[in-house]
Amino acid sequence: MSATTPEQAGVTIEAVEGSQPVRLAPNYWPFVVPALVVVGAVIVFPWAFTLWMSVNRWTLGQSRSFAGMENYLRLASDPRFWESLWHTLTYTFLSVVAPMFFGTVAALIFDAKFPLRGLLRGVFVMPMMATPVAVALVWTMMFHPQLGVLNYLLSLIGIPAQEWIFNANTVIPSLVAVETWQWTPLVMLIVLGGLASVPREPFESAEIDGANAWQQFRYLTLPMIAPFLMIAMIIRTIDALKSFDIIYAMTQGGPGTASETINIYLYNTAFSYYDIGYGSAMAVVFFIVIVALSFILLMLRQRSQWIDQEGK
Amino acid sequence: MSSRLLNQIGLFFAALVIVSPAILFFLWMISLSLKFEIDNGAYPPILVPEHLAWSNYAKVFEENNFLLYFWNSVLVTGTATLLALLIGVPAGYGIARLKAERSAVVIMIARMTPGLSYLIPLFLLFQWIGILGTLWPQIIIHLVVTVPIVVWVMIGYFETTPMELEEAANIDGASSWQVFRLVALPIAKPGIVVAFILSIIFSWNNFVFGVVLASRETRTLPVAVYNMLSYEQVSWGPLAAAALVVTLPVLVLTLFAQRQIVAGLTAGAVKGG
Numbered sequence: 001m002s003a004t005t006p007e008q009a010g011v012t013i014e015a016v017e018g019s020q021p022v023r024l025a026p027n028y029w030p031f032v033v034p035a036l037v038v039v040g041a042v043i044v045f046p047w048a049f050t051l052w053m054s055v056n057r058w059t060l061g062q063s064r065s066f067a068g069m070e071n072y073l074r075l076a077s078d079p080r081f082w083e084s085l086w087h088t089l090t091y092t093f094l095s096v097v098a099p100m101f102f103g104t105v106a107a108l109i110f111d112a113k114f115p116l117r118g119l120l121r122g123v124f125v126m127p128m129m130a131t132p133v134a135v136a137l138v139w140t141m142m143f144h145p146q147l148g149v150l151n152y153l154l155s156l157i158g159i160p161a162q163e164w165i166f167n168a169n170t171v172i173p174s175l176v177a178v179e180t181w182q183w184t185p186l187v188m189l190i191v192l193g194g195l196a197s198v199p200r201e202p203f204e205s206a207e208i209d210g211a212n213a214w215q216q217f218r219y220l221t222l223p224m225i226a227p228f229l230m231i232a233m234i235i236r237t238i239d240a241l242k243s244f245d246i247i248y249a250m251t252q253g254g255p256g257t258a259s260e261t262i263n264i265y266l267y268n269t270a271f272s273y274y275d276i277g278y279g280s281a282m283a284v285v286f287f288i289v290i291v292a293l294s295f296i297l298l299m300l301r302q303r304s305q306w307i308d309q310e311g312k
Numbered sequence: 313m314s315s316r317l318l319n320q321i322g323l324f325f326a327a328l329v330i331v332s333p334a335i336l337f338f339l340w341m342i343s344l345s346l347k348f349e350i351d352n353g354a355y356p357p358i359l360v361p362e363h364l365a366w367s368n369y370a371k372v373f374e375e376n377n378f379l380l381y382f383w384n385s386v387l388v389t390g391t392a393t394l395l396a397l398l399i400g401v402p403a404g405y406g407i408a409r410l411k412a413e414r415s416a417v418v419i420m421i422a423r424m425t426p427g428l429s430y431l432i433p434l435f436l437l438f439q440w441i442g443i444l445g446t447l448w449p450q451i452i453i454h455l456v457v458t459v460p461i462v463v464w465v466m467i468g469y470f471e472t473t474p475m476e477l478e479e480a481a482n483i484d485g486a487s488s489w490q491v492f493r494l495v496a497l498p499i500a501k502p503g504i505v506v507a508f509i510l511s512i513i514f515s516w517n518n519f520v521f522g523v524v525l526a527s528r529e530t531r532t533l534p535v536a537v538y539n540m541l542s543y544e545q546v547s548w549g550p551l552a553a554a555a556l557v558v559t560l561p562v563l564v565l566t567l568f569a570q571r572q573i574v575a576g577l578t579a580g581a582v583k584g585g
Contacts, residue, residue, distance in 0.1 A: 026409070026488040028406040028409045028488065030489075031402035031406030031492065032403050032406035034403065035459065035463060038399055039459065042434070042452065042455050042459075043422055045433070046429065046432075046433040047429070049433035049436075049437075050433055053432070053433070106330045113323075114321075114323035115324055116327075121570070123331050124330065124334055126563055127334050129517075129563060130562065131516070131519075131558050131562060133519045133535075133538050134537055137537065137538075137552075138340070138552060138555055146355075149340060149357045152355070152356055189577045190577075242427070244428070245519045248520075249519070249538055263426055266426070267520075271524055280432055287425060287426065290424050290425075291421075
């Protein structure tokens with residue numbers, strides 16, 4: 001990266017050209033303005049509007065009236081909301097841990113050189129590019145208790161048939177399996193980027209000192225890729241909290257409400273019951289949950305001393 | 313030397329194991345889509361049937377209007393991506409040169425915001441303006457997906473392109489716009505390709521916006537395939553064929569542009585913290 005900022009560049013030009021009419025540092029704001037307008041229209045306006053709606057009693061097709069904090073208080077005493085919050089946190093925790101583990105293992109493998117590496121890496125990345133709804137439909141067929149291929153595979157190794165997404169006790173782990181299948185590649189790519197920036201020398205001296213492979217990983221690789229693991233974890237947390245397509249396409253929150261996350265409950269409130277005011281309050285609280293969790297993770301990242309290794 | 317070879321073979325098989333869920337899934341998807349109902353209901357399951365049911369694909373296009381929905385998807389994704397490039401590439405340039413870290417935070421917040429919270433107000437807005445029956449609501453709301461991707465990738469790209477040429481052009485009296493168009497933009501072509509591909513993929517795959525905003529004639533492919541499940545008699549062959557038709561374009565794009573995608577996602581994501 002160049003060390004010269006536009007301001008510095010401007011100063012240099014002045015120095016060179018002396019007292020002559022001087023060109024100012026280039027003005028970059030016009031480049032940003034169109035994007036700011038679009039962001040304002042498509043992102044900031046909806047937020048302002050959502051905040052306003054959340055303090056109103058408003059079901060589509062009926063008249064609207066000011067409600068103050070009513071929707072928020074209703075949220076606090078809504079058992080279905082607390083249940084959906086619990087589902088969201090369980091789903092998110094599992095959907096972060098599993099892809100983090102498999103993604104890191106995959107990155108360590110793909111960091112090495114072996115035949116057909118490029119092709120295999122390409123296939124490995126495909127799940128995250130596949131259309132989630134299409135993927136979800138095929139998984140639904142695979143999860144089918146009688147005709148599904150998964151129960152057949154289990155029967156081959158002597159495990160009894162499961163009900164997967166059709167049973168309240170197994171629905172969340174089953175959905176997490178799909179989420180893990182789809183998003184492990186993203187973790188792999190981020191960690192792979194981290195591994196590429198790890199210098200060779202410490203490993204050579206560790207080799208000479210007789211450190212085994214596990215010790216090298218634990219005391220050299222792991223600390224050096226820690227910032228990248230944190231980034232992967234933050235992104236995965238945000239995406240898992242917001243997960244919608246897979247859950248909606250496979251279970252719509254069912255059976256019953258066993259897999260209803262906040263996002264699904266929010267969708268049902270706003271677009272099945274058309275309770276716009278209550279749905280907006282839920283959207284606000286949901287956003288606060290996401291920002292709070294991301295912020296906690298970011299704080300953890302700041303505290304990690306290895307942050308400076310990134311050079312940013 | 314032979315231990316090195318053994319090591320390589322070991323790594324190859326380890327990679328094969330970790331890739332196998334992806335391989336097996338897509339193989340099974342293809343198998344489902346090419347089997348008649350009787351083979352899809354067979355136990356034990358059949359991977360390669362005696363008779364291939366190409367008619368499943370014909371059914372998808374003939375009975376489910378998929379040509380229209382395919383065209384809708386192309387229009388929505390194409391327009392939203394082109395608009396995003398038009399405003400996102402200059403924005404990425406401006407932010408990178410201004411070193412405006414706060415703008416990057418705005419983009420990050422856009423990523424944190426659940427899509428549904430845009431949907432309620434914009435749904436009402438589109439209703440009031442009276443454009444709900446057209447493709448425009450979907451094109452506009454897809455900008456929420458495409459603009460942040462393009463800006464994000466381009467910030468990362470412009471930060472790594474050298475400043476010296478731009479400074480030289482600047483001293484020679486070129487305006488900011490000329491510097492951007494004639495110096496910075498040509499160098500940034502590979503970055504634009506990455507932004508273009510990623511924007512296409514994530515806009516194409518989007519489901520939640522369409523499920524709320526699309527009417528019968530304005531459905532995109534992900535919504536259309538989901539509706540097949542809920543309203544038609546569920547038969548697995550045509551459903552799997554439809555799922556494959558929806559996702560095939562992005563999968564092909566992924567295989568062909570693997571290198572760019574990997575580079576873009578790695579760089580973009582790493583800056584994402």
